Amino acid sequence: MRSMPADTLIVRFELLPYHLPLRREWRSARGAIRHRSGWLVRLIDARDRTGLGDCAPLPEAGTELPERAGQALRLLARALPGQTPPQALSALPAGPPAARAALEAALLDLQAQTAGLPLRRLLDAGAPDRVRVNAALGPLDAGARARAAAAAGHGFTVLKLKVGLAPVTEELAALARIAAGLPPGATLRLDANGAWNEPAAAAFIAGCRALPVESLEEPLRHPDPERLARLQGDAGFPLALDESLAGGTPPVPLPVRRLVLKPATLGGLRPALALAAQARAAGCECVVTTTLESAVGAWAAAQLAAAVDPASRRAHGLATGAWFARDLAPAPSPAAGWLSLPSAPGLGVAIP
Missing domain, CATH: 3.20.20.120 (Enolase-like C-terminal domain)
Structure with missing residues (x-):
């Protein structure tokens, strides 16, 4: 099996917490939201390309609780360095949905950059x-x-x-x-x-x-x-x-x-x-x-x-x-x- 170019390997994973206030309260039948908190997922490959994903759990909408999302991000990300984005995507387990979505988005971002394509294409x-x-x-x-x-x-x-x-x-x-x-x-x-x-x-x-x-x-x-x-x-x-x-x-x-x-x-x-x-x-x-x-x-x-x-x-x-x-x-x-x-x-x- 042909190996992937070394410059496509993921070399670093960063998990950056954030807290963003809303201009006004977001209200629905499920309650009110005044801010959004989560983690920015940042993956860097050997060519210093950066892939980004957003994990902002919202249990009212059907995601996991924030505590579980943070634990899953740290656990799932440990295996990423040393892999290419396609390799990591093929092995990405089911996991809690918001955490998995953030990691998948960051990996797809890197893969699309390597292919020279907008992510949608x-x-x-x-x-x-x-x-x-x-x-x-x-x-x-x-x-x-x-x-x-x-x-x-x-x-x-x-x-x-x-x-x-x-x-x-x-x-x-x-x-x-x-x-x-x-x-x-x-x-x-x-x-x-x-x-x-x-x-x-x-x-x-x-x-x-x-x-x-x-x-x-x-x-x-x-x-x-x-x-x-x-x-x-x-x-x-x-x-x-x-x-x-x-x-x-x-x-x-x-x-x-x-x-x-x-x-x-x-x-x-x-x-x-x-x-x-x-x-x-x-x-x-x-x-x-x-x-x-x-x-x-x-x-x-x-x-x-x-x-x-x-x-x-x-x-x-x-x-x-x-x-x-x-x-x-x-x-x-x-x-x-x-x-x-x-x-x-x-x-x-x-x-x-």
Whole structure:
């Protein structure tokens, strides 16, 4: 067997903790977040190329606890020096999902740089240079109407809001007021984060029939496939699984029309890409979102989105960088609802 060039060997591993405050509280039916903490994974090879990954555990979204993530990172990384990225990727065990996703991203970043390819083209040769994105507006609160109008004015056509925070009737009335001020073609992407029982979810879905709803994520507190299938049959728009995909084993047959793919909850970019292929074969569409990671994690998700959706049919949830008061690097910054991806080999982001 031919040996790999010595200059592709990993020579150093660094694990850098970070704590990033948010500009304002991120609220959902699963609680409130005021900051994001995690570890930046940095791998350096013999040519001084650097591969980056972000481990920002968020148990509410389906990842492991931070303590377990830190332990797994230290344990898994011990075997990396002296290996090439392909060797390390082939031997990378399952592990806790956020930790595994960070290590995999750093290894793929190095591998793509060695190949001279943007990371998305390492995942899929036909991946485009830009993807559609939704506006991340946060909770359906008193300021949501103004935020929706501002986002629509900046060219976003898919506006995402967190629902399930107030009684169904109140939220439907608030959504109607928001919809009345939107330009033609603008739609609402809603995320209940498992807020409701089946009767409440059914009432909400029925009340959305007159509204420009693009999709509704995780309507049920207990996402039973039969109940989800009943709700999907009554909805004129896609219902989506998100948190309940943690572990990467969705129910078969799929009870909804959409899957939301988060690398940190699925164990990495390649497991997410494999799940997207399974979903497409079953006639189910996919979107990629962050788990409110740093810029490093957001760029990894953006590279994945291009590989998952080469035709750029869907709006992906990647525009979360504006929520951070400060970040590790420049975050994805869309213009008019589109995000342009770096042309540089690898992930395309560097840490100052």
